[in-house]
Each structure stands twice: as C-alpha cells, then as structure tokens.
Amino acid sequence: MKDFFMGESSPGMIDWTTMPTYNTIMSIAAGAGLVALVLFARDLLRHHTEGPVSTDGWALTFGSLGVILTLTGLHMSFTWPLAAGGFAFDNIIFGETSLGFGVLMSALAIFLAKRGDRIVASPAPLAEVARAARPLGIFIAGLGLALLAIMVAGIVYQLFAAPPQEPISGAFADWPLVEAIFMSLLFGLVGLGAVLAPLAIRSFARVSPSHGAVTTLAVPTIAKVVGALWFVAGIVFILFGAMNFYTHIGLIVNTM
Structure with missing residues (x-):
C-alpha cells in the first residue's frame, strides 16, 4: 500500500507491531466466495441432469468463507485506523466490503x-x-455501488500502489497508477456484477416449479454476465491474494 511509510521516522523501516494487515486471507476468501457462488448456481441448474446438489457441502463452504470475512472485516471496520502508520481508507475498502x-x-x-x-x-x-x-x-446492489465508488476513488487518488520494498508489486512503485488501475478495475468488475445481480436473481425467481427444472439453456443473459464477471474477478482475487502471501512477507522482511 502506498502509505505504509507515513509517519515513520526512518524511511524504509516499519514498526510492524503497530501495522497489522491481513488483506491476504481476505482476498483469497473473497475470491473463493465469488467463484463458489457461480459454481453453486451452476450446480443448482444442473441438479436434474448431473445428480443432486450437496447443500451440506455448499453450506460448509459458504459458512467457512463467511466466518473469515465477517471476523476480519468486522475487526478492520471497528478499528480506526487498523494500522497506526496510516491508510485508514483500507478500513473502508477492505474491511467494510x-x-x-x-x-x-x-x-x-x-x-x-x-x-x-x-x-x-x-x-x-x-x-x-x-x-x-x-x-x-437491495443490499447486494448497494454493495455493488459501493465497489464502483471504490473503483473511482482508487483511480482518482491512486490507491493500492505498493512501496518499492515490496517484491513483485514494488516494481511498479514509480508508476502508482498501474496498480491503482488494476485493483480498481478488479473492484469494478465485482461491483458491476453486484449491481446487476438483483436482476439475475429476479429472473430466476420468476421460474414456476410447474415448468420443471431450469436448464443451462434457459439461463438469462444477465445471469451469464454476472457469472462471468464474478468468476473472472474471483479467480484474480485468489491468485492476487496468494501472491501477496509472498510479497507481504517480503515487505515485512525488507522493512524490519
């Protein structure tokens, strides 16, 4: 993050006892949740052609991811700022969402x-x-609008840029707009899908049980768009979060 070094008396050094950050696991959990939603909907669509859906398995999946995001998000939302070095905007961007x-x-x-x-x-x-x-x-669309607002703020204020001491991401430290655009567009993809999600939900809710099972051929275009947006963004969030386990460890080692 671009403000890791705010308030530090020695440039390039960080007191990590006052700088907690765990958007690594949050990124993986959020990405896995997005992908899981798409796969869950697909399983329900194919329920009558590929065998019964394991609702217990999906309950365990969503419950596990929900606990991680609820606990970390709640703590980050209630702790202002989470890190004494600054960047309170992370509380909003990562914590509240x-x-x-x-x-x-x-x-x-x-x-x-x-x-x-x-x-x-x-x-x-x-x-x-x-x-x-x-x-x-209503709430899903509201979260979508919030994510779109985060996308705009990320580009306007050039957020998300990594310091030069961070491996891989730090290579773009001199061009903060690069990571700002990348992360902002990622939030924008999820946000657009969330804004459109109520329309997709409504289209599926209108199906009458008397008409039999909904097949993959009956999937509305709006639902396909939402699924594609969330699946792609979810995969990227998972990969980016996994990479950050290396880059954040490297940043800590390089700035201890």
Missing part, C-alpha cells in the same frame, strides 16, 4: 443448512433459492 460479503455468505450457509432438503426436492432448486434471496437484492 469484506464484512458485508461475509455476512451474506454466512446467511446463505445457514439457509442451506436449514432448507437444504427442500431445495434439493424442488423441481427448480435455483428458483427456490432465488425467491428467498430476492429481498437481499
């Missing part, structure tokens, strides 16, 4: 744990889930 996503995934996990049998027994299981999720569309 992770908290919102974590609570949504936790709620989905509880719903699947309680209603799994009913969902699997439905002739249109995705429609069953979509009807329950429709009221959440």
